[in-house]
Amino acid sequence: MRVRVDRSLCRGHGVCCVNAPDIFHIDENDQAFVEDEEVPPSRHEDARMGAQNCPEMAIEISG
DSSP states (O other): OEEEEOTTTOOOOOHHHHHOTTTEEEOTTSOEEESOSBOOGGGHHHHHHHHHTOTTOOEEEEO
């Protein structure tokens, strides 16, 4: 599974970080990002929860 944050949509609510702080991070501009877009199988559910709870629908999941 690959996870990507569309930074043009992100408003920095941080909900994704609450659901998966080891996957999603907030930068100095208060926008979410992922350090490694490839998420291991053991973390798929947390990545999905982060994406599903994003108020801006800024997280894309593929694979």
